[in-house]
Structure formats: C-alpha cells, structure tokens
Amino acid sequence: xAARIQDVAKAAGVSTATVSRxxxxxxxVSDSTRKKVLEAIEKLNYIPNHGGRMLRKQETKTILVxxxxxxxxxxxxxxxxxxxxxxxxxxxxxxxxxYSDLVRERNLxxxxxxxxxxxxxLLASVLDEAELRELDEMYHLVQxxxxxxxxxxxxxxxxxxxxxxxxxxxLISRGHRRIGFLxxxxxxxxxxxxxxxxxxxxxxxxxxxxxxxxxRGTYSFESGRIGANILxxxxxxxxxxxxxxxxxxxxxxxxxxxxNLRTPDDVxxxxxxxxDMASQLTPPLTTVAQPLEMLGTMAAxxxxxxxxxxxxxxxxxxxHQLMIRGTT
Amino acid sequence: xAARIQDVAKAAGVSTATVSRxxxxxxxVSDSTRKKVLEAIEKLNYIPNHGGRMLRKQETKTILVxxxxxxxxxxxxxxxxxxxxxxxxxxxxxxxxxYSDLVRERNLxxxxxxxxxxxxxLLASVLDEAELRELDEMYHLVQxxxxxxxxxxxxxxxxxxxxxxxxxxxLISRGHRRIGFLxxxxxxxxxxxxxxxxxxxxxxxxxxxxxxxxxRGTYSFESGRIGANILxxxxxxxxxxxxxxxxxxxxxxxxxxxxNLRTPDDVxxxxxxxxDMASQLTPPLTTVAQPLEMLGTMAAxxxxxxxxxxxxxxxxxxxHQLMIRGTT
DNA sequence: TTGTAGGCGTTATCAT
DNA sequence: ATGATAACGCCTACAA
Numbered sequence: 001x002a003a004r005i006q007d008v009a010k011a012a013g014v015s016t017a018t019v020s021r022x023x024x025x026x027x028x029v030s031d032s033t034r035k036k037v038l039e040a041i042e043k044l045n046y047i048p049n050h051g052g053r054m055l056r057k058q059e060t061k062t063i064l065v066x067x068x069x070x071x072x073x074x075x076x077x078x079x080x081x082x083x084x085x086x087x088x089x090x091x092x093x094x095x096x097x098x099y100s101d102l103v104r105e106r107n108l109x110x111x112x113x114x115x116x117x118x119x120x121x122l123l124a125s126v127l128d129e130a131e132l133r134e135l136d137e138m139y140h141l142v143q144x145x146x147x148x149x150x151x152x153x154x155x156x157x158x159x160x161x162x163x164x165x166x167x168x169x170x171l172i173s174r175g176h177r178r179i180g181f182l183x184x185x186x187x188x189x190x191x192x193x194x195x196x197x198x199x200x201x202x203x204x205x206x207x208x209x210x211x212x213x214x215x216r217g218t219y220s221f222e223s224g225r226i227g228a229n230i231l232x233x234x235x236x237x238x239x240x241x242x243x244x245x246x247x248x249x250x251x252x253x254x255x256x257x258x259x260n261l262r263t264p265d266d267v268x269x270x271x272x273x274x275x276d277m278a279s280q281l282t283p284p285l286t287t288v289a290q291p292l293e294m295l296g297t298m299a300a301x302x303x304x305x306x307x308x309x310x311x312x313x314x315x316x317x318x319x320h321q322l323m324i325r326g327t328t
Numbered sequence: 329x330a331a332r333i334q335d336v337a338k339a340a341g342v343s344t345a346t347v348s349r350x351x352x353x354x355x356x357v358s359d360s361t362r363k364k365v366l367e368a369i370e371k372l373n374y375i376p377n378h379g380g381r382m383l384r385k386q387e388t389k390t391i392l393v394x395x396x397x398x399x400x401x402x403x404x405x406x407x408x409x410x411x412x413x414x415x416x417x418x419x420x421x422x423x424x425x426x427y428s429d430l431v432r433e434r435n436l437x438x439x440x441x442x443x444x445x446x447x448x449x450l451l452a453s454v455l456d457e458a459e460l461r462e463l464d465e466m467y468h469l470v471q472x473x474x475x476x477x478x479x480x481x482x483x484x485x486x487x488x489x490x491x492x493x494x495x496x497x498x499l500i501s502r503g504h505r506r507i508g509f510l511x512x513x514x515x516x517x518x519x520x521x522x523x524x525x526x527x528x529x530x531x532x533x534x535x536x537x538x539x540x541x542x543x544r545g546t547y548s549f550e551s552g553r554i555g556a557n558i559l560x561x562x563x564x565x566x567x568x569x570x571x572x573x574x575x576x577x578x579x580x581x582x583x584x585x586x587x588n589l590r591t592p593d594d595v596x597x598x599x600x601x602x603x604d605m606a607s608q609l610t611p612p613l614t615t616v617a618q619p620l621e622m623l624g625t626m627a628a629x630x631x632x633x634x635x636x637x638x639x640x641x642x643x644x645x646x647x648h649q650l651m652i653r654g655t656t
Numbered sequence: 657t658t659g660t661a662g663g664c665g666t667t668a669t670c671a672t
Numbered sequence: 673a674t675g676a677t678a679a680c681g682c683c684t685a686c687a688a
Contacts, residue, residue, distance in 0.1 A: 050442040052665025114378040380681030
C-alpha cells in the first residue's frame with residue numbers, strides 16, 4: 001500500500017509531527033532533520049493523503065461549480081477561465097451540470113453540505129432568491145452571469161442592459177427600423193434587461209417597439225431557425241434580427257439562407273456572447289462579446305478570497321464589447 | 329456548526345454506531361429506534377460528512393477525468409455521457425484539462441496518488457505506454473478514445489480504421505478520384521489508423537495515394553482553413569476533402585466559400601466526429617459520427633466496475649456511423 | 657438489537 | 673528543535 005506519514009517518520013527516525021512540519025514548510029526544523037525527512041519521503045514515494053488532511057484541517061481545497069450544461073460552449077469557456085486560478089491556489093473543481101433541473105440542482109448542492117467543497121459557484125441557478133440567501137448564510141457562494149435584481153449575494157456578470165442597448169443601437173445606425181428580437185422564454189434577469197434595453201434603444205430613436213417582432217424561445221440553434229422563419233413570414237418582416245445568443249443567431253442565419261435571403265444584405269443579424277462559433281460563421285457574426293474567461297477567472301478569485309475570509313465586493317461588472325463583423 | 333453523528337446520537341438517545349447503521353441502511357435496527365434516529369437527523373438537519381466517511385472507508389466516490397480541453401465540444405459531449413452513470417452510482421467527477429501538457433498531466437495525476445479519486449479516465453493522454461502501465465498497477469484507470477496499439481490497458485473507442493475507410497469509400501462512390509486529407513500532426517493511434525484506411529480505400533479502388541494531398545495540422549478551424557487553401561492551390565487540386573475533425577471541416581468549408589468554390593458541387597467535404605456543429609452548418613456536413621455520449625457512458629461504467637473489483641474487458645469498441653448529409 | 661472502542665492519515669497543541 | 677498525543681467525523685469489528 002501507499003506509504004503513510006508514519007512510515008516516513010519511521011524511515012527517517014523522527015516523529016510524525018516532524019514529518020508534517022517538513023511537508024508544511026514549518027520553519028522550525030533543522031536542516032539536517034529536514035534533509036533526512038525529505039530523503040525518506042523520496043525513497044518511500046510518499047504523497048500526503050488528501051482525506052486525512054481534509055478531515056484534520058476542515059478544508060477540502062475543492063470548489064463546486066454548477067452549470068446548466070457543460071456541453072454549452074458558453075459555459076465551457078467560462079470554466080476554462082477558472083483554471084489558472086485553480087492551479088495558482090491549488091484548488092480542484094467539481095463541475096456538475098444541473099440541466100436547469102431544480103431537484104438535480106438541490107441534490108448537487110448537497111455536496112457542499114457534505115463538506116465536499118469549500119465553496120460554490122452558481123451559473124444560471126434555478127433556485128429562488130430565498131433559498132440562495134439561506135445557503136449563503138452557511139456556505140461560501142458566488143453567482144456568475146445570472147443573479148436576481150437587488151440581490152445581496154455576491155455576483156459577477158456583465159451589464160446586460162448596456163450591452164443589448166449598444167447592439168440594437170448599432171443595428172439602428174445601420175439604417176434598420178424594423179428590428180426583430182429572438183429572445184428567451186426564461187425569467188433570467190439578463191433576458192429582462194436585454195428586452196428592456198431593446199425597447200428603450202428603439203424608443204430613443206423614435207421607433208415604436210412592435211411586440212410581434214419579439215419572439216421568446218430557447219437558446220438553441222433550432223429555436224433560432226424557427227424564430228427567424230416566423231419573423232420573416234409576418235406581414236411586415238424585419239430587416240434585422242437581434243438574437244439572445246450566438247447559437248440562436250446561427251439558427252436564424254441558416255433559416256434566412258434557406259429562405260433565399262442574404263445576410264447582411266437582405267436581413268442583418270446580431271448575436272450575443274461571442275463564442276468561438278461566432279467568428280467562424282460565414283459571414284462572421286456581429287455579436288456582443290462577453291469576457292467569458294475573465295468572468296470565470298473573477299468568480300473563482302472572488303470565491304477563493306471569500307473562503308480565505310477576505311471582504312469581497314457584492315457586485316462585479318465586467319466589460320462587454322460589441323464585435324462588428326460581417327452580418328450587419 | 330453543522331451537526332455531527334455524535335449530536336444525532338445524543339439527540340436520539342442512542343450510540344453513534346446505531347446512527348451509522350440507520351444511515352447506511354443496516355438491517356439490524358429496530359423500527360422504533362430507526363424512527364427516533366431519523367427524527368433526530370431531520371431535526372438537526374444532519375448530513376454525513378464526506379471527509380470522515382472517506383477516510384474511514386478508504387474510498388472517495390470520486391472519479392478523475394483528464395481531457396485535453398474542456399472547451400472542445402467533442403470532449404464536452406463525452407463528459408455529458410458520463411453523467412447518468414455518475415448519478416446512478418453516486419460518484420462525483422473531477423474534470424481537469426491537461427491542454428496536452430505533459431507536466432500538467434502528471435501534476436493532475438497526483439490527485440489520484442493523493443487518494444482524491446478512486447480511479448481515472450484518460451482522454452487522449454500524452455503519457456507514454458510505460459508510464460501508463462506503471463500507473464495502471466497502482467490505480468484504476470480507463471483510456472478513452474485514444475490508446476496505444478497492442479496495449480494491455482483497459483480502453484474504449486471506436487474502430488477508427490473502419491470508420492475512416494467508410495468515409496473515404498463514400499467519397500469515391502460519389503465519383504471522386506482526387507481526395508485530399510486534412511490530417512493531424514499528432515501521433516495518436518486514431519490518426520495513424522485513419523491515414524492507413526484512407527490510403528487503403530484509395531488503393532482498393534485503384535487510386536494511387538498522392539502524398540501531396542495529405543496535409544497534417546491540428547484539429548482547429550484555422551487549420552482547416554489553411555489546409556483547404558493549400559490543397560486548392562496545388563497544381564491538380566482535389567475534388568473532395570476528408571477532414572480529421574468536424575471543426576477542421578468547418579474551416580475548410582469557409583476557405584472554399586471564400587475561394588468561390590461551392591460545396592458539394594465544386595468540392596465535397598467530409599468531417600469526423602459529428603459534433604453538434606456538423607448538422608448546423610449550411611449545407612449540413614457529411615461526417616463520421618462517433619457515439620460520444622455512449623463512449624463516456626461506457627468508460628464510466630467500466631471504470632466503476634473495475635473499482636468494484638469486477639473483471640472488465642480490455643478493449644471495448646463502439647459503433648460509428650457514416651452520416652451522409654449535404655456536403656458530399 | 658445495541659453499545660464500546662479503535663482506527664482511517666493528518667495536523668496542531670502542548671510539553672520537553 | 674522535536675516528540676507525544678488528541679482530535680477531525682465516521683464506520684465496523686467485537687462484545688454484550
């Protein structure tokens with residue numbers, strides 16, 4: 001079996017306490033003793049047991065991250081951004097997909113209660129504010145991308161209102177007056193803000209929002225295809241479509257293509273998120289870039305600070321960027 | 329602080345052993361005692377501490393999965409396929425990206441040595457066979473998708489030779505005689521097998537493989553763009569391109585589009601993997617479907633069986649499927 | 657059916 | 673500078 005601290009102690013002719021001190025770089029160990037211990041560690045190929053240390057120190061050096069679906073490139077890029085921080089602070093990530101299922105999400109949160117992780121990052125949680133607040137009293141938690149308006153919980157996101165406003169204003173600046181919006185049927189704050197911004201941007205340019213041009217579906221490719229088809233078959237179809245996500249935009253573009261409508265000449269399209277696919281479409285997609293990696297990095301850093309007992313900002317807002325490309 | 333088993337025992341007026349028996353559904357507990365204990369658990373909101381249990385039982389109920397890059401949709405879909413098994417057997421996943429960096433991969437494997445996980449699934453590992461075999465003697469490990477020829481280690485994959493052969497034969501059946509291959513410059517077995525199959529399929533149809541039509545790059549979109557450009561600028565360009573991955577195929581298609589070549593009329597394109605993007609391209613991509621979710625599911629199941637001490641098959645080969653769509 | 661007690665591997669306190 | 677020892681929370685012989 002694997003060597004334990006006992007074995008090292010015996011081999012080095014010292015106590016386990018001394019071995020522990022060497023491992024944890026405690027200063028009060030003589031050089032000669034340290035040398036003996038390190039040799040024994042080397043010889044026995046000793047690696048400290050995480051479980052033992054965990055139990056004793058009451059910390060897991062593990063963070064739980066709950067995402068709706070790991071297959072979504074949006075979340076995968078955010079997770080990627082957490083890696084450098086995890087490596088730097090020697091934390092591990094338990095990533096789990098909730099599939100936006102309330103029961104599943106609650107079960108996963110049990111991992112926190114079992115003390116399997118020191119804290120949790122929640123992406124687009126389906127828990128309500130009350131439940132979250134209760135959790136927040138017991139555990140360290142950071143909400144990422146989505147949160148509730150006026151929440152007192154720690155969260156990181158972009159300014160969805162401003163981002164959407166700029167996107168719609170851009171379409172208007174390109175001469176469009178009838179602009180469709182393929183939105184989402186969820187109740188996330190980001191959706192509400194983007195819809196509000198869409199309307200306000202129109203009004204600010206003397207355009208009366210037409211509710212028939214706002215369709216609510218999912219974030220999927222299929223939803224974009226269907227939405228665009230419906231929009232283009234209305235009596236007075238739009239000349240531009242603003243989409244809640246890049247994937248939806250991709251679906252919309254395919255639908256337009258099949259309707260023999262050219263992008264951007266016949267219909268302009270703007271996405272949201274700037275996942276890899278956006279720049280790879282033909283023509284490349286105009287979209288609002290979210291700083292995905294940085295969102296992950298910041299959330300991870302803030303959570304680790306919280307765990308370490310530091311004071312952290314309630315709200316962190318990162319910069320978005322309108323990426324004007326070929327579809328507008 | 330959170331309640332411990334001690335607290336429950338005291339509250340229920342029994343010993344910790346009895347509480348433990350109730351938790352672990354040991355049969356020899358009287359109904360009345362069980363009831364008392366369950367009430368105490370309920371009242372105190374007790375949840376067993378994972379660390380304590382882990383240390384005592386010497387099992388973590390955690391599996392380590394090493395992937396080259398979590399942002400790659402290919403791997404994300406495989407990971408997705410592991411979820412049902414993890415849920416069923418109450419295991420957790422620690423997912424980590426190696427970025428195909430040897431040092432990083434070795435560091436991550438330390439998690440196994442620290443007994444942070446009961447076993448490991450390795451996707452496209454960059455470790456050599458000797459190192460893997462050494463690990464295999466100490467820990468439970470399953471290789472997924474990539475493995476070494478003639479290995480004695482447990483692995484799960486598709487039949488890359490047969491899959492590639494079918495793809496190339498399909499292109500030939502469409503009348504193509506000059507078929508380019510955008511391959512990879514890595515040394516994975518899958519690459520070698522696909523190249524071998526490519527050549528054999530050509531020869532079996534009396535076509536002499538032209539080494540100038542085989543280009544080796546990465547699995548990226550950019551690599552596909554560059555490769556297609558090079559291929560189409562040769563003296564005698566191909567009329568079809570077989571790509572090592574769907575992402576490469578997407579890049580190739582964009583390059584062709586910009587060269588004003590139509591797919592499939594001017595140049596046919598065939599991908600590999602069948603990630604979501606494949607069917608979402610315009611026109612949708614002909615490709616070889618790997619059963620991504622099932623690959624994940626099988627690998628997870630086999631690893632858990634191994635951990636449980638069951639005998640498992642050395643080699644598991646899953647079925648691929650040629651998806652003939654719009655680009656050929 | 658239930659309780660007692662030892663130990664999983666580590667670290668931290670208290671002596672020396 | 674080093675050692676002895678208790679404790680982290682749990683499970684499981686063994687005893688009763």
